[in-house]
Amino acid sequence: MVTVGLVVELEAKADKSEQLAAFLTSALPLAQAEPATIAWFAMRTSPTTFWIVDAFPTAAGRQAHLDGPIAAALMASADELLASPPRLLTADVLASKLPG
Template sequence: MVKCGLFVRLEAKPGKEQAVADFLAAGLELTNREAGTPIWFAIKLSPTTFGVFDAFANEANRQAHLNGDMAKALMSRASELLANAPSVEPIDVLAMKNELP
């Protein structure tokens, strides 16, 4: 059961919007390697604002993700791609619907 998650807001530097989108799309491969990250979305909120939503069964899996390869890759490129530091918000999942097979 999914109990907790993260919402990460990313604001691209001017001219880096496509690079952020490409980075997030490539991030799927990294997060697919994380057994403790069953739900991960890369999203576009506006032409310059992107985000990541992911969810976990427990706090240990959330912390593992925060210390995992995707987070390391993001932080290594943050100054190049982002207008400011990522906003990382831990969240509690109150309810969830999933009808996908």
């Protein structure tokens, strides 16, 4: 069961959008290795606007993700790839549908 989530908006520099897309694609194995990350999505809604949406069973699981390797790698590359700082929104999950 998931109770909390994150919604992160990422705005890429115009000439770095494909690099940000590649970074997000390459982060999937890291998300899969996190036991408390129940759902993780990297999405694109425009040529330069990206989103990470993920869900966790507890606030501690969410914090473990925020303290983990994906966030660290993103912040290490933020100045190079992003037009503005990531917009991070914490969320309470009101309802969900997950496989299985």
